[in-house]
Amino acid sequence: MRQIGQEILVHLFTGYLKLLEKTVNVQWAENSMCGGSQIFGFWHEDSFFMNLVLAELAKQTSPVDVIVTADTRGDYIEKMIKRCGGSALRVPDGFASFGALKGILQNAYERTRSIAVALDGPLGPRHEPKKLAFYLSEQAQEDFVGISVSYSSKLRLGWRWDKYVIPLPFSTVTVAAHNYGEVDKKHIPELPTSANAPECGILVKEI
Template sequence: MKIPPKLLYSCIYWVVRAMYATLRFRETGRKRVDAMIAQGIPMVFSLWHDELFPVVHAKRDLELIAVISQSKDGELLADFMERFGVKTARGSSSRGGVKALLKVSKAMERDRLSSCITVDGPRGPRHKVKEGAVFVANRANAPIVPVRLHMSRSYKFKRAWDKFQIPIPFSSVHVAFGEPYYVPEGSLEKDAFDRECQKLEDRLNAL
């Protein structure tokens, strides 16, 4: 018997909530983020696709909108994120990408939301920054915040393009927030986009 999607997603949500309760989280660099939240400054949180799973803990009082792909896997992820209070914009590099990024930048300007973007998703190459986060930060005039989530023990999907990680229950997760920074204002040419993508990639690798 086929399980209805809504029932399946609900079951996954409660299993994940129970698993989260066993994890030990440690954060560094959060004070800089909290200071910007207090000032009402939206931010572009940028992270690797394989480290996305524990991000809902780091969310806490942040009002977030995330770009999620329009694939079948993306449907599951979007439902998962929305159940944890994260708004979503559906799109990817292959389908609806620009439209989704524009929706995110408008939500940041209009509703003062921060955004969460997996910078190498949805298909890779793994740990190579694409233009999405830079585009949104430039469009919304918002600072980029590099984020890494280091899991002490995790299950890795080795056949997946990103080697997606899920923390093992009772393990620890270190959430490292990098220094917020702004990209240049105004229209950016391809060379400028490439430089900004490399800058973000370097900062992520350094965390």
């Protein structure tokens, strides 16, 4: 029954994404990617629309793999990513993640692929970035690109920890992709939570 429920959700979500793709006006406030493989970071609340953003980014850079939790929460997310033309990398929580991350880095070297990760995922706290994306940037010696999104009209799921956002059809979505260069987990950039926020690219937070 759980699998059937997941299939229904995936069908509904992918159908809605197709509607958004046809009706939403996407504006780029910034796009400073350098091409080639990169590490993309975004806020978990923007995960739904990021399916369409990453599909667009993949046209400008190497194919994008998205890191997804290995537990059951990630099952339907992986199916959504695949049906939208992406690839999911399942990573367990805690110490078990180290072996999986080692394999991800090795594959990135060999296959020249970009990696995307929700900075405050999988379970928050909201807008507090974890070190994973910056560790990957440091180890792979790849540029980190922070992606922030703003919506002119949306539904926000206020009862969720991430205040998950679902944009509405015929709205405008503004996307900013800022290249911070190679970063490391001890110097995390101060990342804007909105594409309309003031640019924060030169500030860093010591960890």
